[in-house]
Amino acid sequence: MQPAVDLKGQTAAVEVRKQRKWRGTWQLHAMLLPAIVIVFIFQYIPMVGLVMAFQDYEPWLGFLHSPWVGLEHFKTMFEYEDARQVIWNTFVISTLKIIFNLGVPLAFALLLNEIYVVKFKRTVQTIVYLPHFLSWVILGGILIDMLSPEGGMVNRMLSLFGMDSIFFLGDNDWFRTVVVVTDVWKECGFNTIVFLAALTSINPSLYEAAIVDGANRWQQTIYITLPSMLPIIIVVGTLSLGNILNAGFDQILNLYNPLVYKTGDIIDTYVYRVGLLNGDFSYATAVGLFKSIISFMLVVTGYRLAYKYANYKIF
Amino acid sequence: MHHHYQKSLSYKIFAIFNYVLLTVIALLCILPLIHILAVSFSGSAAATANLVGLWPVDFTIDAYEKTIGNENFLRSLWNSFLRVILGTVISMAVMLCAAYPLSKSDKAFHGRKIYMWFFVFTMLFHGGLVPTYMVVTKLGLMDTIWALILPSAVSSFNLILLVNFFRTSVPKSLEEAALMDGANHFTIFWKIYLPISIPAIATISLFTMVFHWNSWFDGMIYMSDVKHYPLSTFLQTIIVQQDFTKMSVDAETMKNLSERTVKAAQIFIAALPMLVVYPFVQRFFVKGIVLGAEKE
Incomplete structure (x- = not known):
């Protein structure tokens, strides 16, 4: 008798717990709903829209009735001189950016780390973070003024040294350099943050031991600081892999002009012009899809490498 | 906080160089904005004639x-x-x-x-x-x-x-x-x-x-x-x-x-x-x- 009652009581308790659990979890699902709806509409539906890349999309026919053309647009892309140039430009600009946006902030962090006057260090840090917070519209406005061949600040300085003025934003020999330099200038301060954080977490006893061994500061940097920072360098480096086809849409759209399409036009700006300005939806979508797929593979590879070599997990 | 290595001559030279370099970098980040600010408070003619550097010329709030x-x-x-x-x-x-x-x-x-x-x-x-x-x-x-x-x-x-x-x-x-x-x-x-x-x-x-x-x-x-x-x-x-x-x-x-x-x-x-x-x-x-x- 006794056990049966117990059993009954237990099942009842399980039922109650189950009910309570559901009573609890429906609220959890409900709280996710708004975010899910927004992401579904604005992120996932456009992914479905990618079928346009395999069609000759006509707005009045819609997705269902537009004719299918298979890989036609992708073929066009690879045959088309413009598109090949654009892919190459993207690759060159972003690779240079990745390299310099890793190296310069790292060097900058190491130099800042040698400053022992706290006030000076803080002031420098605060000032160099500034350009990061300004948009490329504002910086574009400033740069167009300062780099102007007709009396811009920079050209006025050059003429002080007896040099001819340079049309930085209109010269194919200069445009990529300007893009990379100004990007490093904008983001350098901000990119040091992670490195500075890593620097402060190095165990001081390592340095003490090195000093006992008679190592000078340079040797300490080479044998202690850099190896200790290797994991974070690997994380930053591998994660930036995913950006190989992101050469900086905002920046370039604000700095470029038809004179420098040859060296400065990148996939994103090309997609924008062809797709939204010329209305060639399907072809532009195909180019965009090509970029998304390559980027996806690179991002995943980047995360994998970061996890494997530096134990980095995003969540 | 003073370390032994900071006393060496080569480190002192490096330190001076370092302060100068970081000052220059900081200036590079702030000067463009100061220039824009100076232009915005300058007279239109002076600005068009490229006379404005880091300080307003013919100060005015006209702009x-x-x-x-x-x-x-x-x-x-x-x-x-x-x-x-x-x-x-x-x-x-x-x-x-x-x-x-x-x-x-x-x-x-x-x-x-x-x-x-x-x-x-x-x-x-x-x-x-x-x-x-x-x-x-x-x-x-x-x-x-x-x-x-x-x-x-x-x-x-x-x-x-x-x-x-x-x-x-x-x-x-x-x-x-x-x-x-x-x-x-x-x-x-x-x-x-x-x-x-x-x-x-x-x-x-x-x-x-x-x-x-x-x-x-x-x-x-x-x-x-x-x-x-x-x-x-x-x-x-x-x-x-x-x-x-x-x-x-x-x-x-x-x-x-x-x-x-x-x-x-x-x-x-x-x-x-x-x-x-x-x-x-x-x-x-x-x-x-x-x-x-x-x-x-």
């Missing part, structure tokens, strides 16, 4: 008067203001609500992993410009402020920051005690999670506000009428593209707008909120970035 007197500018300023407030409030409300369930353990909330991947996948793969544009237009959001707010309302990156914050900062014991007392999830979220998370909420709100203030491209593609442009889009059109065709302005206004000093004044006004806010914001940003990079 600011012309800027403030331009109703297109004022309207776009108002649009930006609206966008920042509304966009941040909606974005934070939606993301905070979503971050709460996602911060539960897999055991306490079955399906958490699936939801998490649902958001994370959007960081890996995008539909791209043209399909997104078509969704926004098909929904009839063109020329409404919602086109500037809804598509970017959920940032997976910020969401993950919030989830990680909830996971590490809210004491589990407090939550369990509340559950024992019969509190439901809404109450726990409202009464326990939100008050504890004020620093994180402030940080991510500032991220979002900066994002909205600086965004301009969505304004350009989703707003066909200049009246609806946010400030960044407005400036992009008249200063960067120098395109006045969309604006129904008389020749006089157009001449005013294309003056170098007026352009400088507009740039400076647009940069001002960031200049005022960022020294306070930066430490939050630093925390957020470090949080993003070093979390487990």
